Amino acid sequence: MSIITFDHPLAPLPVKKRIALVAHDAKKREMCDWVQKHKAIFAQHNLYATGTTGKYLETATGLPVTKCLSGPLGGDQQIGAMIVEEKIDILFFFWDPLTSQPHDPDVKALLRIAALYEIPIACNRASAEFIVTSELMGKAYARRVEK
Numbered sequence: 001m002s003i004i005t006f007d008h009p010l011a012p013l014p015v016k017k018r019i020a021l022v023a024h025d026a027k028k029r030e031m032c033d034w035v036q037k038h039k040a041i042f043a044q045h046n047l048y049a050t051g052t053t054g055k056y057l058e059t060a061t062g063l064p065v066t067k068c069l070s071g072p073l074g075g076d077q078q079i080g081a082m083i084v085e086e087k088i089d090i091l092f093f094f095w096d097p098l099t100s101q102p103h104d105p106d107v108k109a110l111l112r113i114a115a116l117y118e119i120p121i122a123c124n125r126a127s128a129e130f131i132v133t134s135e136l137m138g139k140a141y142a143r144r145v146e147k
Contacts, residue, residue, distance in 0.1 A: 089119055118143040
């Protein structure tokens with residue numbers, strides 16, 4: 001197994017995480033409820049979201065959220081670019097597997113880049129629970145990227 005080499009080494013994930021929150025329409029309420037449940041944890045980190053999800057999260061939780069464009073308008077790609085620039089440390093993406101999405105290629109590209117840059121990814125509430133309650137949420141984490 002070989003290690004992918006970048007022009008620069010990948011920085012460890014910091015103690016104060018930069019967290020991206022994305023949710024398809026059918027999952028926005030679930031994400032808002034889940035973030036509200038863990039509000040004390042999320043308040044310790046910097047939150048980013050695609051446009052509509054970010055607006056809902058701010059209203060539901062009162063937490064500040066840096067908003068990108070709506071997913072179908074390029075927000076998924078903006079989040080992906082932030083991952084490449086090492087400005088996002090965790091991706092919580094509650095996606096709807098039962099509804100066809102017109103921007104599905106963008107969704108797949110976002111998940112691919114998150115995997116490539118070895119950031120934690122949760123695509124449903126159960127996996128999100130495991131990540132957000134992990135002792136690593138409050139610690140720095142050294143990552144490596146393999147081919």
